Amino acid sequence: MTSVVIPAHNEAAVIDRCLRRLPGDAEVIVIPNGCTDNTAEIARGHVGVNVIELAQPGKSGALRAGDAVAKSFPRIYLDADIELSPGAIDALVAAIEAGALAAVPRRELVLRGRPWTVRAYYAIHGRLPAVRDGLYGRGAIVLAEAARARFDEFPEAIADDLFLDSVVSQDERVAVADAVASVEAPAKLNDLVRRLIRVRAGNSALRGAATGVRQSDRWSWLRDVVAQRPWLLPAGVWYAGVTLYAAWQAGRKSEIAWGRDDSRSVSA
Numbered sequence: 001m002t003s004v005v006i007p008a009h010n011e012a013a014v015i016d017r018c019l020r021r022l023p024g025d026a027e028v029i030v031i032p033n034g035c036t037d038n039t040a041e042i043a044r045g046h047v048g049v050n051v052i053e054l055a056q057p058g059k060s061g062a063l064r065a066g067d068a069v070a071k072s073f074p075r076i077y078l079d080a081d082i083e084l085s086p087g088a089i090d091a092l093v094a095a096i097e098a099g100a101l102a103a104v105p106r107r108e109l110v111l112r113g114r115p116w117t118v119r120a121y122y123a124i125h126g127r128l129p130a131v132r133d134g135l136y137g138r139g140a141i142v143l144a145e146a147a148r149a150r151f152d153e154f155p156e157a158i159a160d161d162l163f164l165d166s167v168v169s170q171d172e173r174v175a176v177a178d179a180v181a182s183v184e185a186p187a188k189l190n191d192l193v194r195r196l197i198r199v200r201a202g203n204s205a206l207r208g209a210a211t212g213v214r215q216s217d218r219w220s221w222l223r224d225v226v227a228q229r230p231w232l233l234p235a236g237v238w239y240a241g242v243t244l245y246a247a248w249q250a251g252r253k254s255e256i257a258w259g260r261d262d263s264r265s266v267s268a
Contacts, residue, residue, distance in 0.1 A: 002093055003027040003070040004078055007062035011080040012037040018080045019046045023089055027072050030080075031062035039080075063154040073145035074103075077164070081184075082139030088179035092142045101147040101172040102164070105179035107131075107138045117189040117242075123232060124239035127225045130217060133170065136161035138181045147172070155210060158202030166213045196246035204250060 004026050008015055015030065022028055029050045032040040034057025043051045052065050063077065074096040076089065088105055095103040109126060111119050125131060135141050141164050150167050154160055186192040207213045221243075226236035 001025060001027055001072040002074055002076060002089070003072040004029065004076045004089075005063060005066035005070055006030045006078050006080050007059045007066070008032045008035070008039050008043070008080040009057050009059070009062075010035050010037045010039060012039045012042055014081045015039050015042050016046075017083070018078070019043065019049060021084060021086075026076075026089070027070065029066045029070055031066045033057050033059070033062040058156075059158065059160055060154045060156050063160060067153065073148065074142050075145075075148055076140065076142045077160075079139035083182040084140060085178075085180035085182075088140075088176075088181070089142075091176050091179040092140070095174050095176050096142055096144045100174040101144045102135060102168045103142045103174050103176055103179075104135050104138045105140055105181040106175055106177050108180050108182050110182055110184045114185050114187065115189060117238070118185055118187075118192050120235040120238045121192060121242055122185060123235045124221050124225050127229075128220050129224050130214065130220065132175075134162075134214065135165040135168075135173065137183070139183060140181050143167075155206070157206045157209065158198070159206040162203055162206055162213060163210065166210065193242065193246060193249075196242065197249045200247050200250035 002023065002025075004022055006015075006018065006029065008030055009032070011018075011032075012035075019028065019030070027050070028046075028048065029052065030040075030043040031052045031054060032043065033054040035053075040051055040053045043049050050069065052069065054062060054065060067075075074093050076092070084105060092103045092105065107126075109122055111122060131137060136159075138161075141161060143164070147168050155163060157163060186195055203216070207215065221236055221239055226232050
């Protein structure tokens with residue numbers, strides 16, 4: 001049996017879709033945290049789903065609560081708003097059973113209807129080696145029991161996927177091509193900037209608190225992307241500017257909080 005741990009903060013619009021696409025034999029644990037909508041009620045309407053409701057919002061606390069009761073491996077940490085392709089979980093579990101310690105789906109960004117400012121940013125971001133090889137930004141990570149045994153509990157950090165990225169080495173992980181996670185890009189430039197500020201602040205906080213976390217490579221956009229594809233230079237300049245602005249704003253943040261990212265359009 002596989003355990004699926006799903007933190008959920010105000011995910012009433014998507015939690016039903018998420019749960020309907022999970023294997024029927026999986027142990028499913030939904031942790032609504034700090035919700036002001038009926039996420040918990042919808043989750044309880046699914047037979048066999050264990051709902052652990054927390055009063056305070058916080059993804060780390062939700063992950064810890066789910067981990068505390070989960071019984072099985074492989075263990076899947078899944079964001080409620082991520083749309084996985086049919087058979088994706090079976091393919092991810094198969095990768096673990098074949099010997100990988102961590103498995104993630106291939107990410108497909110939904111950019112339809114987004115302005116050029118958002119599309120230009122992701123034309124660079126999506127080609128970065130760290131994005132292709134890392135465990136983050138996909139909304140679904142599967143761990144083998146041996147990988148989960150490498151840490152006690154999730155730290156108090158927003159960047160939980162960056163933390164898991166530090167748990168396994170590059171040769172212990174696999175991105176499964178047959179498993180696809182559809183990730184909605186921010187709908188507008190302001191939404192993108194807000195998300196980047198939040199991500200940068202969360203990543204910086206984790207790097208300051210934990211060892212072995214992947215460091216940011218500030219010149220990868222130029223060396224690994226634009227230098228190999230000169231026609232992307234205008235997008236690269238835009239990417240660098242937006243990234244620098246977000247990093248500057250993140251440095252001014254004294255506190256960051258977990259919450260639902262409403263910057264994306266939700267697919268039906």
